[in-house]
Amino acid sequence: MRMRTVEISVGAFVLAGLLALTFLALRVSGVASAPDTGSYLLKARFDDVAGLRERAKVTVAGVKIGEVAMIDVDLEYGDALVTFEIQGQPGLLSMDTGAQIVTEGILGARYVSLIPGADEEMLGDGDTIDDTQGALVLEKLIGDFVSRMGS
Amino acid sequence: MLTLLRRIGISTLGWFEDLGRASVLFVTALWGLPRVADLGLLVKQIYQVGVLSLPIIALSAFSIGAVIALQFYTQLARFGAEDAVGVGLAMVLLRELGPVVTALLFAGRAGSAITAEIGLMKTTEQLSSMAMMGVDPLHRIVAPRLWAGFISLPLLTAIFNVVAIYGGVIVGVRWLGVDEAAFWTGMQDVVNLWQDVGKGMLKTLVFALVVTWIAVFQGYDTEPTAEGISEATTRTVVTSSIMILGLDFLLTLSMYGDFS
Secondary structure, three states: OOOHHHHHHHHHHHHHHHHHHHHHHHEEEEEEOOOOEEEEEEEEEEEEOOOOOOOEEEEEEEEEEEEEHHHHHHEOEEEEEEEEEOOOOOOEEEEOEEEEEEEOOOOEEEEEEEEEEOOEEEEOOOEEEOOEEEEEEHHHHHHHHHHHHOO | OOOHHHHHHHHHHHHHHHHHHEEEEEEHHHHHOHHHHHHHHOOOOOOHHHHHHHHHHHHHHHHHHHHHHHHHHHHHHHHOOOHHHHHHHHHHHHHHHHHHHHHHHHHHHHHHHHHHHHHHHHHOOOHHHHOOOOOOHHHHHHHHHHHHHHHHHHEEEEEEHHHHHHHHHHHHHOOOOOOHHHHHHHHHOOOOOOHHHHHHHHHHHHHHHHHHHHHHHHHOOOOOOOHHHHHHHHHHHHHHHHHHHHHHHHHHHHHOOOOO
């Protein structure tokens, strides 16, 4: 009888530990929080991505539709090549969609905001967004301002 | 001068000797992987080191989570960034405090008990009588305790993290009024499954190995007197704590040490 309670409590303990691990994976790190409806890739070139990180969110009208999958530098053109992973099926964002790097919150987390256009043609898997606006860097703005004041 | 050198030499050699004996003990105890017949022994040990450690782990986790949330809140509220309480809490717990505090408590609660138990068995010559009856004490006594430690500590750490996060929720969200959605989504946006949860679990596996190994070895290597047992128990807790904190620094440095 005594052995039985020991076994039951050990079983409950192991179960609680495994549940805690699943909780950490699902609720705390947010894996698989979105139902998997497939995803596709889009690319965009930015002149400056300062502060943008991989896994940063990609939004349309403030709603998250995907995340930044990869950030590469293209030394030939001296700009940054950013790959987005967008949830869902391609064919809903128009060809003239714009991409902009913006800042959120007091801690200054950077994310990408997509501005849908009006073109009839739609972006497909692996297409590149042409109309981009990079991150605003405060030092650069001040530098521009000072040099313009001087001239 | 010569005596000093001689003393250093003797203690170094003694240290090497201990390490050597500990390694031999470890390898021979784990050599025959747990057999199905030993499962009962293993379950009993998981009960001893795991289940019985739960109350202290849960209690400390709750108060630590609550205190961290409180401290983060008071500091972050000055910048109007209370929403970051969840992120801060999760990062601190998953990466550092969860594995380290659980391992320290485990060394104090379970490690000392293992040492005292095996030490007393040795002192009362239960181990030698077992060997005389043809039962290998390494397999019968040492191996189940080692395995129970490896299995229990990671599970305890996971439970610690969850309870501490809930302690933070109760203080931060229920009491201080941080927005619940911001608390959870902020956490989910930043916490990465491998970088934070996975590496934290890797740390706790290392700690589990070190703590149970030290506890079992100190017990098995006790000088068979009442004084010897008390010394061995103290050594278990002191050595484990130092090893945990030292290893934590090295592990953090090698896991997250991309400071270039």
